[in-house]
Amino acid sequence: MKYVDEYRDAARARSLAAAIRAEAAPGAAYAFMEFCGGHTHAISRYGIEDLLPPAIRMIHGPGCPVCVLPVGRIDAAIALARDPRVTLCTYADLMRVPASRGTSLQRAKAEGADIRMVYSTLDALAIAAAEPEREVVFFAIGFETTTPPTAVAVQRAQREGLTNFSVFCNHVLTPVAMRAILTTGGEDAVRLDGFVGPAHVSTVIGTAPYEEISAEFHKPVVVAGFEPLDVMQSILLLVRQVNEGRAEVENQYIRAVTQAGNQRAQAAMADVFAIRDRFEWRGLGWVPLSALRLRPEYARFDAEERFGMETPSASDNPACECGAILRGVKRPVECRLFGTACTPETPMGSCMVSSEGACAAHWTYGRFRMPARRAS
């Protein structure tokens, strides 16, 4: 397949792997965080770990929209969906995320709530237009990649005079989360030598937002595409920066990302959204200025305003290590539920649900690397 196979070429992978092995300093240990779940998935799916020398450790970051959504927000969405007037539109990934008291959107749907899976915000708009008697709510989640489509949907709803469409906004901000990881101290501190920077997020926000973080914390950031060769090449660039004592923002993904990003998308986001004072993340806790809400002039499209939604904090299953895994403090295999009580069929935590989640990726593609647990 043109424009895809080129980025999955085994011969190029071998030569990049050889370069990484040759340039990684003897005796040194490199710890890089791939922020995005898309990178986590690529690393597992293509077996990139098999190609890297042991000196390089990849730490999975929190860049999985489904994973970082706290239980309280899902509880609130379920409560809303149980309102008989409401049709809740959601991405399929969210359906199976465990909520409080053993429930989930999937279970609420089976119990009769009108919850529909959609592929885009525009599908939700179309439902609102076709069924004017229903209160159609779009369950919006994600980083800056999925935020512009939500903004466009709200703008269009306003333009078309839709009075039965609203958004339950859970959009979050990547650079703030990166900063939160780097400022976490104590036993939750993660030793990091650099970031494999976001791919799709960076097509929207550009590389500029990472410059301040890179300089302030002296950490290299290499923005990388989601193909396996992109990941390999960005790891090589990170090794070089570390070896040379540099901490710069480099753009490996020049075929899609610019320094300034997509300014039309940024304008749409700025038009519709304002920054929340604080927002709860699974794993990172309450982080100031880390998420978006609808501006007051769009309040009638804001489900939280429209339905007076309450989103109290709720706790995860106490044995679930999703939080520590999302911070990069623990690996999936260090959770005692992993692969026992918690599997993709019976997920206990969000990281086992989404294909971008660290636990799901490791279980689905990499569990043959768990010699200690192999059946005897």
Place this chain on the structure above:
Amino acid sequence: MSHGAGGRAMAQLIADIFHPELANEYLAQGNDQAAFEVAGGRMVMTTDGYVVSPLFFPGGDIGSLAVHGTINDLAMAGAWPLYLTASFILEEGFPFADLARIAASMGRASREAGVPVVAGDTKVVERGKADGVFISTAGIGMVPPGIRLSGDQARPGDVVLLSGPIGDHGVAIMSCRENLSFGTEILSDSAALHGLVAAMVARAGAGLRLMRDPTRGGVAATLNEIANQSGVGILLSEAAIPVRPQVAAACELLGLDPLNVANEGRLIAIAAPEAAPALLEAMRAHPLGVDAALIGEVVEDADRFVQMTTGFGGGRIVDWLAGEQLPRIC
């Protein structure tokens, strides 16, 4: 509703729509059952339900799919299919024209395969209690002497053969369900595989351990079933697995793995390594096996993992899909 009530309207429906398309000596008798002579030997029997949505898709419809799917379930035992039955659950108000189209396609598939539908039944339920039409089938067949295929027969050292490119059926269904267009139309691979199977059995039947058609859940689910049943591991080579470029592109777009996508006209055979060249030759000589390939081998593995060397050069698990990728694909 009167069409399901057992009265004259019902007889009219059967006479008008089903009999002309599915006509054969057994149906012509008009009895509540078909009677036929059988030779002694090992028989196979299967049953299957079809709830595919949409009912008509590129490369087939629920009628042809029901015939092909049932024949294939029989054929995977190495058997020659003999007779099918079909029962129809119709939703009140389902257009006669669509039903006639389905009956015609079923008749055509049955005639082409040489496997008659010898008994049938029709019920009508209220609107909203079904989705257009559901079909359930049964089939019986005869296994040639000396052939005993079973999912628990894979042994370390055996090879894994695949009869052609994967993912066509699932992507064809998705392309019409999600209103996606890929420039070229992808057709379902829906086909009756008993001819291909007979060619393989005739050529190297003794070397065959087992066969499966990788339908729902795709090649990944089928190989995991085999690994579990046989208590072995399976090691695939991604580069050897045929996937059409259009299917690969569609899967890329939809975030799917072709290994998890359904097929309705492909088979996987596990065979002794020494039988592989003859089997591959027999497969490639048949129109439904032109692109047959050796895609991997059976290995010892207490964990019963299906693993794959990726085209990129790393290793990974090939797992069952958690949850359903797409409901009602067959």
